[in-house]
Amino acid sequence: MMTAEDKKILERFPLLINSDIVYLDSAATTQKPAEVLKAVDDYYKTSNANPLRGLYELSVKATDIYEEARKKTADFINASSDEIVFTRNATESLNLIAYSYALNTLKPGDEVVVSIAEHHSNMLPWQFACKKTGAVLRYAECTKEGLLTPNMLEKLLTDKTKIVAIAQVSNVFGCENDIQSFVSLVHEKGAVFVCDGAQSVPHMKVDVRALGVDFMAFSGHKMYAPMGIGVLYTKKEILENMDPFLYGGEMIEYVTTEGATYAEVPHKFEAGTVNAGGAAGLSKAIDFINDIGFDYIEKRESYLSELMMTELRKIPHVNIIGDDNPSNHHGIVTFTVDDVHPHDIAAILDSDKIAVRAGHHCAQPLLKYLGVMSTARASMAVYNNSDDVMRFAESVKSLRKRLGYN
Amino acid sequence: MASTFYNEVLTDHNINPEHKHSLPEANYTLEGVNPSCGDDIILNLRIEDGIIKDGSYEGSGCAISQASADMMLDLILGKTIEEAEKLSEIFLRMIKGSVSEVELESLEEASILQDISHMPARVKCAVLGWHTLDEIINKSKE
């Protein structure tokens, strides 16, 4: 039964309150609270002008909103404002590192290390950078539960290692990596550590200073903000020495026909008109998260993961992928059902108005490594409740029968 | 909605396929893969004098891809390659949503997949076997 507390959170999400969809695809993108939608709307209704450009009051207002969003984002992960570059999403943030840092740093024979469990967005940019520079890409393997220990990573590190890129939370297993230990090992070798925070930043307190990471990439749209605004954190001393990613307006101090002097960081990395409306939404999404609090978010998501795993375990022929411990799932439960293709799982659940992801989750090398072709994934956020989980479990229970199996 | 595809005809073809086996006497074998979801169908045909004398499929995939291939073989076995080509053309047109009642009937059980045209993500599953068939037919004409 939905509690008063469940209802109070749900009511903040217009899409969910106005439909009977059980939304279990939050790892792909979260639904948006009304206050975030309103912040975007307000920006365009009251403050819209091209930020950073106009010499009139309205443009100053737009600039302030944009820069306040940067400050709020910086505080949120314990960075400083000039270490925050706004991008479109985590993918663009990771590409920015590959183009502006890796291409200028890597030499033939150098090594880049990623884990086999990485999302394609934290794998393809490194494949590209290695190919361009003659560096070698090495893959750290994980256990069948998705775990990568500092020990396993250490074995792959050599004096040639220059970049190590690993997600804090896996989008397939939901498990958390021990980033702090990874960073110590990587720094001992004189290499830099890139953290993909797309699945961690929305679900736990992330402190880039405490972790010691050199780069952290994440997407606004997976943390209750609109699509089209993403974040790249880079340690200031590294960012200042990086070349621009894109060239154009708003990233230069002086231009002549011969060349240009670039603007200060972080503006140097934000060529062209920025997404100020998106930044206003991200700022409000951070308020929303802070208002609810990570203690509560973690407790709730852990409870829901546990309930979901307990219910799924009762159903014959259902196999859960990942750690046995529900608190190491961060709302992500990936599973298969014997004889039922994940696309059929998603289609049948859809007919019961339950939205789950099916396929390779942009992690084809991982699924190949695990020996499965594709899987189904249910992923939760703070607005989900036990009713959602029970409706989902009921539907999963009926799957084999509806496909004609006993 | 999606559930309508999962009727008895479809689930039966998926679970108890008539044509899913190897075919050592095949003179044409081709693998069709749908990389986005990993559906994988190996179509085996024995074509003699322009007639599809025997055929089977192997591989793995979702219920729609498997049942569609099985129903396709039901239809084309014993037919000339021109007839098979025609059926394939009708099937692909049905998936795109433009087919007459008479044409629909000619597809027999395979016509249950008509509504899949509303689910773009599943169209590839339904047509995988048929596309593979087209490629074999083109090859056999060379």
Ligand SMILES: Cc1ncc(COP(=O)(O)O)c(C=O)c1O
């Ligand atoms: C771990 C991880 N990294 C990166 C991404 C890419 O995020 P985006 O598509 O927002 O760039 C995702 C999203 O699916 C993800 O789960």
